[in-house]
Amino acid sequence: MKARIEVARFLRSLPFCHSAWPWFVKDQGMNMKAVFLRPPAGVAYKNIVRDFVYGCWCNGRRIGGMQMPPLNELYAATHARHDGIDATFVDAQMEPQRYEQMLNQRFAGVFAVAVMSSTQSFKQDLGVLRTIKSLNPQIRTILFGSHPTFMPEYCLRERVVDYIVLREAEETIRCLLRTIINRGPMERVTGIGYRNGSGEITINPPRPLMDLDNLPIPDRTLLPANAVYFNPVVKRLPYTTMQTSRGCPGRCIYCTAPAFYGRKYRFRSVEKVLQELREIERLGYREVFFRDETFTVRKERTCRICEAILSEGLDLRWIVNGRVDMVDRETMTLMKRAGCHMLKFGVETGDDEILKVYKKGSTCSQAEQAFRTAREVGLATHAHMIFGGPGETPDTIEKTIKFAKRIRPTTASFGILTPYPGTRLFETVAEKRPEIRDGSDSNMANLHTQGFYSEDICQMSGRALSKAVVRAYRRFYLRPTYLAGRLFSSGSLEELMIQTIAGLNVFLFALTGRK
Numbered sequence: 001m002k003a004r005i006e007v008a009r010f011l012r013s014l015p016f017c018h019s020a021w022p023w024f025v026k027d028q029g030m031n032m033k034a035v036f037l038r039p040p041a042g043v044a045y046k047n048i049v050r051d052f053v054y055g056c057w058c059n060g061r062r063i064g065g066m067q068m069p070p071l072n073e074l075y076a077a078t079h080a081r082h083d084g085i086d087a088t089f090v091d092a093q094m095e096p097q098r099y100e101q102m103l104n105q106r107f108a109g110v111f112a113v114a115v116m117s118s119t120q121s122f123k124q125d126l127g128v129l130r131t132i133k134s135l136n137p138q139i140r141t142i143l144f145g146s147h148p149t150f151m152p153e154y155c156l157r158e159r160v161v162d163y164i165v166l167r168e169a170e171e172t173i174r175c176l177l178r179t180i181i182n183r184g185p186m187e188r189v190t191g192i193g194y195r196n197g198s199g200e201i202t203i204n205p206p207r208p209l210m211d212l213d214n215l216p217i218p219d220r221t222l223l224p225a226n227a228v229y230f231n232p233v234v235k236r237l238p239y240t241t242m243q244t245s246r247g248c249p250g251r252c253i254y255c256t257a258p259a260f261y262g263r264k265y266r267f268r269s270v271e272k273v274l275q276e277l278r279e280i281e282r283l284g285y286r287e288v289f290f291r292d293e294t295f296t297v298r299k300e301r302t303c304r305i306c307e308a309i310l311s312e313g314l315d316l317r318w319i320v321n322g323r324v325d326m327v328d329r330e331t332m333t334l335m336k337r338a339g340c341h342m343l344k345f346g347v348e349t350g351d352d353e354i355l356k357v358y359k360k361g362s363t364c365s366q367a368e369q370a371f372r373t374a375r376e377v378g379l380a381t382h383a384h385m386i387f388g389g390p391g392e393t394p395d396t397i398e399k400t401i402k403f404a405k406r407i408r409p410t411t412a413s414f415g416i417l418t419p420y421p422g423t424r425l426f427e428t429v430a431e432k433r434p435e436i437r438d439g440s441d442s443n444m445a446n447l448h449t450q451g452f453y454s455e456d457i458c459q460m461s462g463r464a465l466s467k468a469v470v471r472a473y474r475r476f477y478l479r480p481t482y483l484a485g486r487l488f489s490s491g492s493l494e495e496l497m498i499q500t501i502a503g504l505n506v507f508l509f510a511l512t513g514r515k
Contacts, residue, residue, distance in 0.1 A: 033086045034112040036073040039128040040092040067229040071241040074218035079170040085177050089222040106135040114142040122147045122440045129160045144169040150422035152193040154438035156201045164193040172207050212268040217276045239287035244273045248293035251359050256422035257293050270304045288318040295320035296327050306338035317341050324370035325362040332377045344382040350403025351396045371407040383409035388417040388465045392458040397468045414472040416451050416465045429453050
């Protein structure tokens, strides 16, 4: 035993990423399981879509009842498992019984709980961590995602938060968990924040961004067994999410992606992309929603992926995010042949002057051309629209609603611009209104429908913008020509059922204005 103690002391002196022996952890009485937790939606919500970077997390009927299969939590859990750490994933939204059982057992056998947190979910996430800590005070709690990245001190002022992870999470969390197990020095773990022995908040230097080909394929067997995530724009279930790149060439004043991932756009190799697509098909998935910020940045790479899918004969349908100034007919035609059936675009507004203020880098005429070409090629489209930006007026809102109808997207969403930490817009608002603090008074109840410091951004009240959102949904979705077109556009009974469920959700929001 004495020899083991000496070895333990030696292990603690090693750099933070070195492995420790399981028997050492067992002898020290340390529990071995790390849980990556997606918290429950809460009694007020049926579904919450948690997005890693943007912070624009959504819920309810306004988005057709969408459920998004987790991805970033799986990346982090799988990466930790490759280091021999017993990591698992729990989606409390989809498997509430499992979560309740863990609560009843006081999270026995767990030494760490990691939660991906955004500005809008932060206060709710704190409540979940408080519950877990009250049941098992020895558990280490970890927050990663957009809010801990941009507001680390605010997060660590909450005693229930032990560690925060900055920016890209996978390698940092792996090293943090290993350091917790080894009881090593936290000052050596780059990319984290914590309270030191004196209780002072300490933010370590940032960690360099990863080579994406070094990430393992996310272990989708960690997802809830038999859970089928619903999405109003997919054609075939079950579907999953995937990422082939990180970063965005855009510099929009309201988006956190440039600050989160840096100004370097990083790609996974085509070979790695195909390797994961083969695994996805083997697991029985029938559709993929690519979660790249902008899938279509490089035409040559997009075409290579499409050609590889065709040569492999993969039977997968897919959806991607694009930019209206980064698509053309040739690429869209090839994407359609390779299984793509929808392009989602951030159109934002029908006013070119507001687009310039947004630093969007595209124009309304480019949007019109992109939607026209997609329609001619046979691709469905989705238009994201936002109200309440600098320069917005009732007249520009009316212009945007008419523009949305003119470009004829298959589906559209309308929301209120929210200043997120990590964006230029948030900094501008905070300079005038320091009481915005960390922005966490913006939450799932008011996100996209009630306004948040809107009068400081555009001199329109949140109430007026909220009414405009409901009006936009009614005028876009309740048109007889639109309803008839959607009714007869379904290619299969499965697709018709999906559209019916989604349509009822959006229809009820348009009628009532309630998410």
